[in-house]
Amino acid sequence: MNLRTKKRSAGLDEKAIDRLVTREAEDESAWESPVRVKRSKPASVSIPGELAARARFLANLHHEPELGRWIERIVRERVELEERAFTKAKEELAS
Numbered sequence: 001m002n003l004r005t006k007k008r009s010a011g012l013d014e015k016a017i018d019r020l021v022t023r024e025a026e027d028e029s030a031w032e033s034p035v036r037v038k039r040s041k042p043a044s045v046s047i048p049g050e051l052a053a054r055a056r057f058l059a060n061l062h063h064e065p066e067l068g069r070w071i072e073r074i075v076r077e078r079v080e081l082e083e084r085a086f087t088k089a090k091e092e093l094a095s
Helices: 003-009 014-026 049-061 067-094
Strands: none
Touching: 049 067
């Protein structure tokens, strides 16, 4: 909904707002062209055998029967941790 529509909808009842939104949704000229998104391909990562054995031990310790899923979880957690730390450092530098 654009700013002009927001101003007009002030004070309208719920049914009037529904009619307004439906009318705008059906207006083909109001729509932008679709955005195409490509799914990224999964990446393969190899790790040394000794590290894989240590990871297997820890996955078993955490009752995860599938090593790949455990490694994916650990990497995801680490990436999220690093992203939060990066964002915090950026905010601290900006202030």
